[in-house]
Each structure stands twice: as C-alpha cells, then as structure tokens.
Amino acid sequence: xxxxxxxxxxxxxxxxxxxxxxxxxxxxxxxxxxxxxxxxxxxxxxxxxxxxxxxxxxxxxxxxxxxxxxxxxxxxxxxxxxxxxxxxxxxxxxxxxxxxxxxxxxxxxxxxxxxxxxxxxxxxxxxxxxxxxxxxxxxxxxxxxxxxxxxxxxxxxxxxxxxxxxxxxxxxxx
Numbered sequence: 001x002x003x004x005x006x007x008x009x010x011x012x013x014x015x016x017x018x019x020x021x022x023x024x025x026x027x028x029x030x031x032x033x034x035x036x037x038x039x040x041x042x043x044x045x046x047x048x049x050x051x052x053x054x055x056x057x058x059x060x061x062x063x064x065x066x067x068x069x070x071x072x073x074x075x076x077x078x079x080x081x082x083x084x085x086x087x088x089x090x091x092x093x094x095x096x097x098x099x100x101x102x103x104x105x106x107x108x109x110x111x112x113x114x115x116x117x118x119x120x121x122x123x124x125x126x127x128x129x130x131x132x133x134x135x136x137x138x139x140x141x142x143x144x145x146x147x148x149x150x151x152x153x154x155x156x157x158x159x160x161x162x163x164x165x166x167x168x169x170x171x172x173x174x
Contacts, residue, residue, distance in 0.1 A: 009051065010054050010055070018059070021055065034048060
C-alpha cells in the first residue's frame with residue numbers, strides 16, 4: 001500500500017479520465033474500508049484515509065493541476081537519487097526477556113527503597129501517624145503525652161495555640 005504518488009496509489013495512469021478515477025476509487029474503497037476489510041483496524045483506516053485523500057485531490061480539476069505541477073517538480077529530484085526522509089513505522093511488539101528482566105529489577109529496586117526508608121524511619125523512632133498541627137491546640141495536656149485535639153464544637157478560643165502556657169512558680173508549693 002506504500003505508493004509514491006496518488007496515481008500509483010489508485011493504480012491509474014496520470015492521463016486517466018474522471019470515470020476511470022471514480023472506478024479505481026470505488027474498488028479500493030471497498031477493499032480498504034474499515035468495516036469491510038480483514039486488515040487490522042488501524043492499518044485499514046490509514047489505507048482508506050490515503051485512498052480518500054488521493055481521490056479528493058485528483059477529482060478536483062484545480063487540485064489535480066496543482067498536484068501534477070508538484071509531481072513534475074519532484075521528478076528531477078528522483079533522477080538525482082534524492083530520497084525524502086521516510087517516517088518510521090510504529091511497531092507494536094512483545095517485550096523481550098531482557099526488557100522483562102529490567103522491569104523486574106526496577107520494581108524490586110523501588111520496593112527495596114520503600115522498605116529501607118520506612119525501616120530506617122521506624123528504627124529511629126519516627127512518628128508515622130502524627131496529627132496535623134492545625135488540629136492540635138496548645139500542644140500537650142498537663143501530665144500526659146497525648147495532644148489536645150480540637151473538636152469543631154468545642155469552645156476553644158481561635159488563638160489558643162498562640163497563647164503560651166501559664167508557668168507555675170517553683171518552690172512556693174508547701
């Protein structure tokens with residue numbers, strides 16, 4: 001299906017009549033239409049799109065003259081063996097054994113890093129579930145290591161976290 005120009009794509013000579021052009025388009029559109037072909041869907045769509053483009057270009061007399069002029073300008077370049085850069089065709093393929101092994105190593109490295117990081121933090125005594133600072137009012141309660149948690153309905157002044165705790169003088173208690 002790789003054709004150098006629209007005429008080769010439609011299998012007609014450059015001097016083809018409108019009727020020949022139409023017959024060529026009809027036969028190729030039946031062959032490449034995504035609903036009627038046995039080709040893979042993406043390949044069929046691409047082939048059908050190219051056939052449609054060729055027909056639309058060659059069926060309009062003005063576009064056809066312009067296209068023919070472009071072809072005449074390209075012909076000397078072909079004689080000089082100047083080959084235009086072709087776009088690479090994307091290929092879907094299964095992963096090789098080496099690629100699967102590399103993915104496995106990558107997954108193991110990520111898992112090991114997570115385990116190592118969490119293990120080191122745990123061994124150093126880091127708190128994993130620490131309440132957020134905006135939820136804790138006034139730091140710790142007296143005599144406990146539990147933070148005071150603010151309820152939405154409690155009557156704590158809005159600047160309670162900003163007020164320093166009142167210190168009792170030492171040595172006066174008897």
